[in-house]
Ligand SMILES: CC(C)C[C@H](NS(N)(=O)=O)C(=O)O
Ligand SMILES: [Ca+2]
Ligand SMILES: [Ca+2]
């Protein structure tokens with residue numbers, strides 16, 4: 001379990017207990033299901049939040065994924081915050097009610113449960129990042145878009161950015177892939193926007209990661225401008241630094257490039273608090289959880305606001 005000073009973080013059992021509580025308290029708004037199993041057989045859970053949650057309504061869908069990287073525990077708290085806020089303030093906050101009534105919001109609060117449990121299993125943090133297949137695969141290099149193309153990942157099994165032996169070699173990325181693929185209804189991908197949560201550095205990042213070029217096949221100038229305009233507006237609300245993902249460093253096989261490259265989902269990465277190692281690196285104490293998750297409420301609202309037509313952010317119509 002988490003060491004002292006970190007008890008406020010939710011381990012997997014506590015996370016699932018909280019998700020079950022949310023569903024029990026708001027059965028008309030929240031529904032929990034499994035999209036399959038991790039390498040070691042843990043459930044990969046998805047919670048859906050919407051009015052008439054049991055019905056697949058014709059409403060724009062938004063996805064949030066957390067915990068791809070095991071040691072980035074604050075991201076689990078971020079997904080929990082989103083799920084709890086959208087349900088518990090539905091009755092009191094007209095903006096939240098409008099988003100929940102007109103969108104279908106999906107959260108996978110822990111994409112890498114084997115890794116996050118391994119990181120805390122000894123009672124001292126192991127600084128573990130990858131999944132638990134063999135020496136570990138970096139899930140954020142295992143997606144099948146430009147996989148291993150461009151020096152943005154490693155072919156060495158011991159590397160922290162090991163891409164795996166093949167794209168989608170990890171059960172965890174396979175399951176999220178299958179879920180997203182299943183949201184193609186009538187030939188149309190219902191998910192329009194996505195945030196993958198990471199720590200740390202306080203950044204808002206958008207595709208592509210595999211190239212430093214601002215535009216590339218499948219990403220034209222208007223689309224690049226849409227990504228950066230919404231990215232900058234979201235960064236305005238939380239004080240993070242907005243930039244194209246590859247401005248940080250080149251990554252290939254990342255989730256954002258797959259979401260956009262394959263499905264044209266407006267997909268971002270948020271690197272949360274702290275800004276740097278001196279702020280606690282991957283392990284800020286639990287006293288920061290409330291402040292650093294609520295810090296992103298307005299950015300989440302912006303994504304939900306534009307989810308019906310993200311290019312509206314640059315004045316276009318859909
Ligand atoms: C999303 C990319 C560009 C950054 C991310 N950084 S992290 N969260 O692993 O430190 C990563 O290396 O996967
Ligand atoms: Ca609905
Ligand atoms: Ca729907």
Ligand SMILES: [Zn+2]
Nearest residue numbers: 069072198199
């Ligand atoms: Zn990460």
